[in-house]
Amino acid sequence: xxxxxxIELWRGGRPESLHRGHAVICDSKGVVEAWGIPDxxxxxxxxxxxxxxxxxxxxxxxxAAGLTDRHLALACASxxxxxxxxxxxxxxxxxxxxxxxxxxxxxxxxxxxDEKRRLICxxxxxxxxxxxxxxxxxxFLTLNRHLGGDADYIxxxxxxxxxxxxxxxxxxxxxxxxxxxxxxxxPNFATSLRGLATAMxxxxxxxxxxxxxxxRRLVDAMRNHPALVAGxxxxxxxxxxxxxxRVAVKTGAEGVFVAIIPDLGLGCAVKITxxxxxxxxxxxxxxxxxxxxLEAQHPVxxxxxxxxxxxWRGMVTGEMRTAAGFP
Amino acid sequence: xxxxxxIELWRGGRPESLHRGHAVICDSKGVVEAWGIPDxxxxxxxxxxxxxxxxxxxxxxxxAAGLTDRHLALACASxxxxxxxxxxxxxxxxxxxxxxxxxxxxxxxxxxxDEKRRLICxxxxxxxxxxxxxxxxxxFLTLNRHLGGDADYIxxxxxxxxxxxxxxxxxxxxxxxxxxxxxxxxPNFATSLRGLATAMxxxxxxxxxxxxxxxRRLVDAMRNHPALVAGxxxxxxxxxxxxxxRVAVKTGAEGVFVAIIPDLGLGCAVKITxxxxxxxxxxxxxxxxxxxxLEAQHPVxxxxxxxxxxxWRGMVTGEMRTAAGFP
Numbered sequence: 001x002x003x004x005x006x007i008e009l010w011r012g013g014r015p016e017s018l019h020r021g022h023a024v025i026c027d028s029k030g031v032v033e034a035w036g037i038p039d040x041x042x043x044x045x046x047x048x049x050x051x052x053x054x055x056x057x058x059x060x061x062x063x064a065a066g067l068t069d070r071h072l073a074l075a076c077a078s079x080x081x082x083x084x085x086x087x088x089x090x091x092x093x094x095x096x097x098x099x100x101x102x103x104x105x106x107x108x109x110x111x112x113x114d115e116k117r118r119l120i121c122x123x124x125x126x127x128x129x130x131x132x133x134x135x136x137x138x139x140f141l142t143l144n145r146h147l148g149g150d151a152d153y154i155x156x157x158x159x160x161x162x163x164x165x166x167x168x169x170x171x172x173x174x175x176x177x178x179x180x181x182x183x184x185x186x187p188n189f190a191t192s193l194r195g196l197a198t199a200m201x202x203x204x205x206x207x208x209x210x211x212x213x214x215x216r217r218l219v220d221a222m223r224n225h226p227a228l229v230a231g232x233x234x235x236x237x238x239x240x241x242x243x244x245x246r247v248a249v250k251t252g253a254e255g256v257f258v259a260i261i262p263d264l265g266l267g268c269a270v271k272i273t274x275x276x277x278x279x280x281x282x283x284x285x286x287x288x289x290x291x292x293x294l295e296a297q298h299p300v301x302x303x304x305x306x307x308x309x310x311x312w313r314g315m316v317t318g319e320m321r322t323a324a325g326f327p
Numbered sequence: 328x329x330x331x332x333x334i335e336l337w338r339g340g341r342p343e344s345l346h347r348g349h350a351v352i353c354d355s356k357g358v359v360e361a362w363g364i365p366d367x368x369x370x371x372x373x374x375x376x377x378x379x380x381x382x383x384x385x386x387x388x389x390x391a392a393g394l395t396d397r398h399l400a401l402a403c404a405s406x407x408x409x410x411x412x413x414x415x416x417x418x419x420x421x422x423x424x425x426x427x428x429x430x431x432x433x434x435x436x437x438x439x440x441d442e443k444r445r446l447i448c449x450x451x452x453x454x455x456x457x458x459x460x461x462x463x464x465x466x467f468l469t470l471n472r473h474l475g476g477d478a479d480y481i482x483x484x485x486x487x488x489x490x491x492x493x494x495x496x497x498x499x500x501x502x503x504x505x506x507x508x509x510x511x512x513x514p515n516f517a518t519s520l521r522g523l524a525t526a527m528x529x530x531x532x533x534x535x536x537x538x539x540x541x542x543r544r545l546v547d548a549m550r551n552h553p554a555l556v557a558g559x560x561x562x563x564x565x566x567x568x569x570x571x572x573r574v575a576v577k578t579g580a581e582g583v584f585v586a587i588i589p590d591l592g593l594g595c596a597v598k599i600t601x602x603x604x605x606x607x608x609x610x611x612x613x614x615x616x617x618x619x620x621l622e623a624q625h626p627v628x629x630x631x632x633x634x635x636x637x638x639w640r641g642m643v644t645g646e647m648r649t650a651a652g653f654p
Contacts, residue, residue: 009581009602011507013505016581016602017600017601018601104640105640106639106640117447131639180645181339181638183639183644185639188338254343273347273601274347274601274603274606275603311433311509311510311512312510315512317508
């Protein structure tokens with residue numbers, strides 16, 4: 001048993017590149033379908049932001065701070081840093097009497113073209129709110145205020161991150177073998193891909209308890225505000241729009257992608273072995289079509305999976321395809 | 328026999344991503360060392376630009392046009408589109424009484440930060456000379472003038488591209504199974520990775536004939552003008568600088584990298600299966616260290632192979648490593 005061939009790139013009528021990976025689909029009872037090795041240990045990276053948002057709700061911090069679904073969508077987001085996101089995160093943080101310096105995510109140029117252009121052409125440096133994870137960190141700050149922890153909320157033994165670990169292990173059903181430091185400086189806990197899909201299946205089958213209510217609110221926030229979760233043209237946003245809010249999906253760095261499908265009671269997790277985003281986007285698209293929740297004819301399927309690849313003069317040079325047997 | 332594990336990315340003390348691939352080292356007699364499958368068919372993409380420059384020299388076109396080593400380095404380049412490159416390509420093309428419209432490579436924003444910023448902030452569109460392949464295309468235009476072909480020099484049955492195919496098959500020692508259209512719209516002929524390494528070994532062991540002289544001039548042009556072949560900070564440029572001109576190296580899209588090592592009479596070709604440039608850069612760096620032509624302690628080795636990976640706040644989050652058994 002090894003990783004599965006998943007996504008191929010063809011040129012001139014022959015395969016040029018190949019992405020291998022693992023994918024697991026779970027319902028509330030366990031694995032219902034898998035490719036590759038479900039026990040593969042992965043870092044979920046940003047794909048588990050909805051898990052990291054659970055303590056924000058379950059602690060009562062979100063309600064105490066009056067957070068809306070828009071805030072919750074941002075807490076689950078890897079956003080583009082467009083004005084839409086920046087204004088919302090700024091309002092959130094300043095509303096708590098805090099500022100950019102209270103964040104610990106670091107700064108990077110935003111993906112949003114207009115905002116990036118504005119920064120570059122005005123010789124302005126990006127701030128931490130531009131970081132694609134600033135919504136998650138605003139959630140950390142909100143939880144931290146509620147818990148009364150010190151300012152260094154990303155420290156692995158800080159109450160905020162202890163809550164993250166406990167929640168993560170509860171929803172994956174596994175003791176995490178350890179953590180890595182994520183791009184945004186927060187700990188990111190490792191799990192098997194089966195554990196990540198198990199967590200997503202729990203989000204797809206929420207109970208009536210406190211956790212179930214929190215899961216339902218987060219999934220609704222994501223699928224009702226797809227533009228807040230990523231941005232125009234991004235896979236998360238466009239896939240959720242294409243499925244008209246029936247499914248919540250989330251990308252993670254190094255080739256991770258997850259899906260929560262309440263209609264079917266299914267959760268799904270994908271890891272591309274080589275970490276390529278183009279392949280994780282294509283693989284989750286293929287699985288969503290396979291499960292019947294995304295129409296094969298929808299333009300978004302051409303965009304992220306089997307559409308033609310064109311060059312600088314618009315000539316078709318090849319195409320992306322699913323490998324034989326996947327999905 | 329299958330692809331070899333080559334480059335790993337680690338985070339939090341465990342592997343996060345893995346790149347598989349193939350690599351072949353040849354001398355003038357054949358394969359001397361290989362990882363993965365030497366018979367794997369690949370598109371060399373831009374890694375074979377020095378092969379595509381041979382007809383320019385062998386036809387007499389380069390000398391008739393008074394081309395210097397700087398022109399030849401640009402013909403072999405995938406450049407950044409910095410002023411250095413733009414000015415040289417513009418002088419070359421206008422010197423023939425032609426202009427940007429005579430190119431067929433298409434336009435894209437340059438990788439060079441200053442020039443990209445200038446274009447973006449002045450609302451100016453990039454021209455075809457900004458295309459990283461514009462030096463190769465200036466070479467095509469020069470050859471085409473010499474051959475008297477029509478303006479559509481990228482057509483697969485055009486005399487310029489017929490010369491490309493014939494030369495490519497001669498130096499790889501294989502009949503190409505076909506071609507794909509490259510990002511710059513020119514045909515790119517497929518070959519086995521062994522064939523590509525065989526071609527590089529011929530460049531490393533040039534004879535005294537017309538072809539050998541052309542090969543020697545092109546290798547010298549590349550290693551004497553590393554900044555023209557790519558640009559500041561790029562792997563081709565920095566690796567050639569680090570080896571003080573002893574070795575010529577060239578990247579190609581979708582995870583291809585080649586090296587020509589005249590001191591050892593060796594040619595090398597790498598293809599990362601998934602097409603990742605970060606891995607092809609790391610793999611060729613590892614092989615150059617393995618062959619003793621690049622010092623393991625040189626800063627460029629940390630930069631492209633086993634240096635720490637840091638995040639937006641400068642924290643070390645992991646590192647890149649060679650997989651067990653490679654090289």
